Amino acid sequence: MSADPETPLRADAQRNRDQIIAAARVIFASHGPEVPMEEIARAAGVGVGTLYRRFPDRDALIRAVAVDNFAGVLDHARRLAVEAPTAWEALVQLLYHGAELQLSMQLSMLSQRAHEILKDDPEVAHLREAVLLEVEGLVGRAQAEGTLRKDVGAGDVAVLFARLIRQLPAHRLKSPEMATARNIAIMIDGLRAGPATTLPGRPISKEDLL
Incomplete structure (x- = not known):
């Protein structure tokens, strides 16, 4: 019986989201929320495209x-x-x-x-x-x-x-x-x-x- 093919994707998406929020928390606290999104993606260890899939703009990331x-x-x-x-x-x-x-x-x-x-x-x-x-x-x-x-x-x-x-x-x-x-x-x-x-x-x- 095979595993649900969607489960790994959901787990990866959640992990990426958690990493992005954790990185943004640290950066926002020390430098404010105007830091370039590319810098947040780099600190989170994800690509910029992944960041924007989870959070379509800076406002969405700040809210999260x-x-x-x-x-x-x-x-x-x-x-x-x-x-x-x-x-x-x-x-x-x-x-x-x-x-x-x-x-x-x-x-x-x-x-x-x-x-x-x-x-x-x-x-x-x-x-x-x-x-x-x-x-x-x-x-x-x-x-x-x-x-x-x-x-x-x-x-x-x-x-x-x-x-x-x-x-x-x-x-x-x-x-x-x-x-x-x-x-x-x-x-x-x-x-x-x-x-x-x-x-x-x-x-x-x-x-x-x-």
């Missing part, structure tokens, strides 16, 4: 990467909310989960091209709101624990992180990863409860970002 990435961040945030010993620890671990969270900020807040493509996509909007809802929950719980300052909101955390990862060009820093990690640590200290400078205005909420 965004859905995959937001889903990964959401799953990680939900697991941390359950498994971390405190809400503060969950929030800290989420912020240090740099690659996925950094790409989310690139796609949703830092890249105008990606923002225009994704702003009306219902699946991306649903996942983005769900991520912010998880962050909002962690913020509220950490404030109730007394570990997070009371005058910040989930939007403040998202905006801080987005500003932090707007990295200098690679040639300006010898160790960009170390610089980002150090700045996350400084940011986390600024979020800790305790004597601090009074912030102007009001806490930025997730609704301010949606």
Whole structure:
């Protein structure tokens, strides 16, 4: 009894798609979504024709990467909310989960091209709101624990992180990863409860970002 002749093709197509998304995630996070498609295909180890068969244009690839990435961040945030010993620890671990969270900020807040493509996509909007809802929950719980300052909101955390990862060009820093990690640590200290400078205005909420 012979195997279904379509099965290997489907498996190859899925593997190629996964490789393309994985390569695009890395490249988009470090260089933004304007990188030439040929470079993404080369990083994925596939031909340009294969890339365009899976994703007919850049917009389709950006959407696919965004859905995959937001889903990964959401799953990680939900697991941390359950498994971390405190809400503060969950929030800290989420912020240090740099690659996925950094790409989310690139796609949703830092890249105008990606923002225009994704702003009306219902699946991306649903996942983005769900991520912010998880962050909002962690913020509220950490404030109730007394570990997070009371005058910040989930939007403040998202905006801080987005500003932090707007990295200098690679040639300006010898160790960009170390610089980002150090700045996350400084940011986390600024979020800790305790004597601090009074912030102007009001806490930025997730609704301010949606």
